[in-house]
Amino acid sequence: xxxxxxxxxxxxxxxxxxxxxxxxxxxxxxxxxxxxxxxxxxxxxxxxxxxxxxxxxxxxxxxxxxxxxxxxxxxxxxxxxxxxxxxxxxxxxxxxxxxxxxxxxxxxxxxxxxxxxxxxxxxxxxxxxxxxxxxxxxxxxxxxxxxxxxxxxxxxxxxxxxxxxxxxxxxxxxxxxxxxxxxxxxxxxxxxxxx
Numbered sequence: 714x715x716x717x718x719x720x721x722x723x724x725x726x727x728x729x730x731x732x733x734x735x736x737x738x739x740x741x742x743x744x745x746x747x748x749x750x751x752x753x754x755x756x757x758x759x760x761x762x763x764x765x766x767x768x769x770x771x772x773x774x775x776x777x778x779x780x781x782x783x784x785x786x787x788x789x790x791x792x793x794x795x796x797x798x799x800x801x802x803x804x805x806x807x808x809x810x811x812x813x814x815x816x817x818x819x820x821x822x823x824x825x826x827x828x829x830x831x832x833x834x835x836x837x838x839x840x841x842x843x844x845x846x847x848x849x850x851x852x853x854x855x856x857x858x859x860x861x862x863x864x865x866x867x868x869x870x871x872x873x874x875x876x877x878x879x880x881x882x883x884x885x886x887x888x889x890x891x892x893x894x895x896x897x898x899x900x901x902x903x904x905x906x907x908x
Contacts, residue, residue: 716747731791770801815894854904
């Protein structure tokens with residue numbers, strides 16, 4: 714199911730019709746979370762809506778937010794929007810879970826839970842993709858090149874600190890105290906802690 718938030722009634726009707734195969738409904742904040750939340754409103758309203766934890770995948774039309782999975786400029790082609798919704802739904806259906814003594818990762822929800830305190834940490838799309846990639850490489854570690862090509866679709870010879878920057882940001886988000894309980898630096902890359 715996909716929930717749609719927009720104040721433009723005509724555009725809402727157009728979106729409901731174009732996305733009919735995905736069971737679209739008008740956004741209701743108290744409903745059970747949809748698989749995808751599509752927002753088409755002002756930047757201020759987008760920021761307000763996403764200031765609360767949302768477990769849905771997020772598509773933004775005409776605005777920006779770090780929590781978004783997909784951002785499309787306006788005007789956009791409805792066929793392209795439908796393709797993006799399909800990709801997100803497929804990704805959610807195939808997202809694995811992972812658990813060790815410290816964390817529970819729920820890929821479909823983009824959620825990392827610190828088991829000791831039950832603190833829930835909402836992950837960005839790339840943080841989720843990074844953890845999923847590391848799950849798929851277990852029990853081996855993944856090199857920086859593996860991550861650059863597999864998660865970011867960069868060329869293997871790219872000169873960038875993207876991997877290090879994202880892992881550092883994720884460690885800051887979960888707290889330095891627990892940083893090594895999730896991703897371990899190895900001699901040849903990065904490995905999910907299975908302890």
